[in-house]
Amino acid sequence: MTDLDLERVVxxxxxxxxxxxxxxxxxxxxxxxxxxxxxxxxxxxxSDGDHAMLDAIGLKVICDFRSSQERDRRPSRLPAMASYEIWARDHHSSAGDVTFALQTPGATADTARLHILEAYRDLAYEQAPSYRELFRRIVDGPLPLVFHCAAGKDRTGIAAALLLDLLGVERAIIMQDYALTDRFFARGCELVAKDPFGAKLKGIDPQIWEPIMRADPSYLAAMFDTLEQRHGSARGFLKEELDLSDADCATIRTRLLI
Structure with a gap:
């Protein structure tokens, strides 16, 4: 990582x-x-030390994008008397479709990659209710705020990309931020293995399922391409699917830019 990357990691x-x-x-x-x-x-x-760190940064809100089943399998370890609000919605995730595809006869790293590319064309729409809540809170809710999923790559990566795009960050920098997740690849694999859902990957050659764990910028590019084809731009998606007005977008820029 560069010095700036290291400074960014909590x-x-x-x-x-x-x-x-x-x-x-x-x-x-x-x-x-x-x-x-x-x-x-x-x-x-x-850890308890991590809880102290979250208090130190003044965290006010946690937005959890994980499905109801994911939260039940691996609940967040947070203080019973946490000083911040925790938001999540009850829903079913399509993540199981990826594992199913990997278990089909003839699955390869290339087919896994193609499957995750297709998933990225749908994820922004699947997660639109969560993203709508996230952006609404950035418009008029308390900050600081953290949003997360399981690996912090797909659902979280798309939300981060949409927000940075709205703020006017260059696409190349957005891709760099997305790709930073690859720095945590080993840790991500370790955590997936602890989830009962991840047990479905046992017996499958790691070379086949590794592409779904990677933060390949081409995945994010597929998401942006889809939004641009359907809405003219990523900001068009924010307005048409997340109900963000021009005034909302301007407020977000005012709150988050210096």
């Missing part, structure tokens, strides 16, 4: 891929403010 003992979205320059010469929006992977193994 050093949690039991956390995964927890990092500040601030510090990135925008195309109009401003900068995304530090210490307001964070992205993360699972919080199922946070």
């Amino acid at each position: 050093p949690l003992e039991g956390g995964h891929n927890f990092r500040d979205l601030g510090g990135y320059p925008t195309m109009d010469g401003r900068t995304v403010a530090r210490g307001l929006i964070y992205r993360s992977g699972t919080m199922a193994e946070l």
Whole structure:
């Protein structure tokens, strides 16, 4: 990692891929403010020291994008009297479709990659209710806020990309932020193995399922391409699918840019 990357990562003992979205320059010469929006992977193994760290950064809200089943299997380890709000919605995830595809006869790394590419064309729509809540809270809710899923790569990665795009960060930098998740690849695989769902990957050649764990920028590009084809731009998706008005978008920029 570069020095800037290391500065962005919050050093949690039991956390995964927890990092500040601030510090990135925008195309109009401003900068995304530090210490307001964070992205993360699972919080199922946070230590008492990690809880103290979250208090130290002044965290106000946790938005958990995981499905109801994921939260039941691997609940977040948070204080009973947490000082921050925890938001999640009851829903079923399509993540199981990926595992099913890997278990079919003749599955290869290439077919796994193609499957995850197709998933990225749908994920923004599947997660639209969660993203709508996230952006609404950024418009008029308390900050700092962290949003997360399990690996902090797919659902979280798309949300981060949409937010950075709205703020005017260059697409190349957005891709770099997404690709940073690969720095935590080994830890991500370790955590997946602890989830009963991940047990379905046992017996499958790691070379076959590794592509679904990688933060390949082509996945994010597929998401952006789909939104641009259907809505003209990623911001068109925010307005048409997440009900964000021009005034909402302007408020988000005012709150998060310096």
